[in-house]
Amino acid sequence: MPRIPEIPGNVVPRHSEQEIWLKRYVASLCGLDHDRFPGSQPVSFASKHIERLERQDFWVCEKSDGIRVLFFLQTDPPSGTQVVYLIDRHNSYRELPGFWFPSHEKPKEPLLDTIIDGELVIDVDPRNGQETLRYLAFDCLVVNGQSIMDKTLDKRYGRLRDWFYRPHARMIKELPHMAASQPFEIKVKDISFSYGIEEVFQVVIPALHHGNDGLIYTCVETLYTPGTDENILKWKPPSENSIDFKLVLRFPPSKRNPSQPDFHPKPFFGLHIYCGDERGKPKYEPYDELHVSDAEWEKMKLSGEQFDDRIVEVHWDPSLSHWRLMRFRDDKPNGNFKGVVENIISSIADGVEKDALLARSSSIRTAWKARLANKPHTAPTAQGSSQAPAPLAPPGHPPPNGGRVARTLPPNVPLRYGPIAVSRWSKASGPTTFAGMFR
Numbered sequence: 001m002p003r004i005p006e007i008p009g010n011v012v013p014r015h016s017e018q019e020i021w022l023k024r025y026v027a028s029l030c031g032l033d034h035d036r037f038p039g040s041q042p043v044s045f046a047s048k049h050i051e052r053l054e055r056q057d058f059w060v061c062e063k064s065d066g067i068r069v070l071f072f073l074q075t076d077p078p079s080g081t082q083v084v085y086l087i088d089r090h091n092s093y094r095e096l097p098g099f100w101f102p103s104h105e106k107p108k109e110p111l112l113d114t115i116i117d118g119e120l121v122i123d124v125d126p127r128n129g130q131e132t133l134r135y136l137a138f139d140c141l142v143v144n145g146q147s148i149m150d151k152t153l154d155k156r157y158g159r160l161r162d163w164f165y166r167p168h169a170r171m172i173k174e175l176p177h178m179a180a181s182q183p184f185e186i187k188v189k190d191i192s193f194s195y196g197i198e199e200v201f202q203v204v205i206p207a208l209h210h211g212n213d214g215l216i217y218t219c220v221e222t223l224y225t226p227g228t229d230e231n232i233l234k235w236k237p238p239s240e241n242s243i244d245f246k247l248v249l250r251f252p253p254s255k256r257n258p259s260q261p262d263f264h265p266k267p268f269f270g271l272h273i274y275c276g277d278e279r280g281k282p283k284y285e286p287y288d289e290l291h292v293s294d295a296e297w298e299k300m301k302l303s304g305e306q307f308d309d310r311i312v313e314v315h316w317d318p319s320l321s322h323w324r325l326m327r328f329r330d331d332k333p334n335g336n337f338k339g340v341v342e343n344i345i346s347s348i349a350d351g352v353e354k355d356a357l358l359a360r361s362s363s364i365r366t367a368w369k370a371r372l373a374n375k376p377h378t379a380p381t382a383q384g385s386s387q388a389p390a391p392l393a394p395p396g397h398p399p400p401n402g403g404r405v406a407r408t409l410p411p412n413v414p415l416r417y418g419p420i421a422v423s424r425w426s427k428a429s430g431p432t433t434f435a436g437m438f439r
Contacts (some may be wrong), residue, residue, distance in 0.1 A: 002330065004067055007135055008183045009086055009094030022085065024092050026072060029113055029142045029150060030226070035347045036143065037091040038226045039070055039117060042216060044340075044347035045235035046326070049217075050360050054367040057220040058194035059153065062204055062233065064136055065211030066121035067331045071135060073101055073114040075145075080110045090333040096179035102171050104163040112145035114164055120184065123209035132209075134183040138191070138216075140164065143222055147222040153359075156224060161188055171203070195365035198358055210240045214240070238351030243324055243344050244335045245271035246284055248307040266297045271306075271314065271323060275333040282334050287341070290314060293323030311335050316348055 012019045023035035030038045052058075070087040076285075084096040101111040117139035123132045140147050140160040147158050165188045172179050179185075192200055194217060205212050222231040248270040251261035269290035275283045291313070292300070300307060301425035311332050314323040336344065 003122055004065075004327070005122045006332070007069060007086055007088055007094055007120065008133070009096040012085070012093040012095060019093055021093070022072075022276055025074070026087070026115065029115060029145075029147060031147050032226065034249075035091075036087055036226075037070075037087065038115075038253060039068065039087075039089070040139075040225050040229040040232060041227060042232035042234035043228060043230055044241065044344045045215075045217070045233045045352060046347045046350050047352055048350075049233050050352060050357075053194050053217065053360070053364050057368060057371065058092070058217045058233075059070060059157075059220055060194050060197055060215055060217050061138060061190045061191045062200060062208065062212050063214045063216045063236075064119055064121045064189075065213040066119040066136070068119045069135075069289055070141070071137065073099070073111065073112075075110050075112045075114075077110075077112065082110055088331060090331075096183055098183055100171075100178065101164070101417050103270075104169045106166045107167060107171065111164070111167070113142060113145075114140075114144060116160065116164060117308075118189075122212040125209065135184050135208075136185045136189050136190040137165065139224065140216075146275070152222065153220045153339075157191065182309040189225040189229050193365075193366060193368065195361045197361060201354070201358070202343065213221055214273075235352070237350050237354055239318070240312045240315065241344055241348045241351065243323075244311055244329050244332055245273060245287065245290075245323075246321055246335045247290060247310055247312045247325075248272050248284075248286075262424060266292070266294065271312075272335070273341055274337050275338050284335070285338075288323060290325055291317070291320055294327070 006116060012022065026038060027033070027035045028324045030156075032038060032055045033203065072085040072087055072093075073082060075082045084099045084101055086094045086096060088094075101114070103109045103111050116219040118135050118137035120133065120135055123134050124130070124328075125132070135162055138157075139153070140156045141147065141157045143163045146362035150158055165186065168186065190204065197215065200215065214234060217233040217235065219231035222229075225231070249267040250270055251263055251267045252265060254260045254262040269292050270286055271290050272284035275285055277283065305328075311329045311334065313329050315326055316322075317324045
């Protein structure tokens, strides 16, 4: 798995006056009545979404394998000083020195308060292995003190490029010494029309210097919505869909003292599902188990890593009918919410393979062009206020199966420990204890 970067910067102390002020200020900039993480979250792509791509205009980009953070530029107009904060999904703030952003209208004056959506990735030069930390911006919530969350994606993307990125890139080109103080480089993700995925697969993804984790489709016509947004679709091959659980290890009782655990044998690796907060604390329920071979357990013990009580990303292995560990997700405050888990499992069972997605590109393009012909105005913009993204060549091969979506069979998840289910959200059934271990 590609390495996930650590978020740079100095952490603003939790519950400090500075953090409380920052969260309230960000909420006011975004026009929100709460101080939670203001970023949007996608839903998993399922076969029903193919028809939606034909009905509505979507843009698509590759989903980088990095860490999601909001980039918050806070400017003091009287003094012109700027401070940058990165906001992670824990809603924690990290202060970063070294940046300065000019106004898009007056380059000698500072850009005012701005909030950008994007992800940090580690690009690795294939020639020499040199690593470069980059921030890939793909959306914009606030720019120059103005909330644009109520604008459509084409307008937001245009402001992102014209008001935020291009003035800064021009400054770096003219004053290259300014780049030396920056903790990372900033780029804007290239976005394509939804029917252009063949080139995304064949040209864009192979040219990446960081890991790829699928595709992201975003509806052009809708507004920026904090929290789960049904208008943002995360596509992965069904076999590569993953879920975040809390891993909980349960050891059998000691033979000498049954009230104490025996830490020598291999434990039960419980996957617990996040069920929301209860009295201000995360609530979890047992859901299923993680398959760990004896050899893997020996490596775990030698690694020195803590495995218990950590958020882990897992995928379903149909050959074993078990969940398998991919990596830790310390960047996430909790596992996936129970409703999200059910949606992801549905997308695994009812997912869309790459070939089926490519097969529908032609019909998606035809429907897009038909809508465009009926519109009195020009195509939605992506390179700025008046430029559209360069259309990618449509697939050159006819769709197999008449363009029908190939459906995969649901995963076979048999009951493992008995007929009594612990939780209605659980795929593992049985009593609350098994072989003397709490489940």
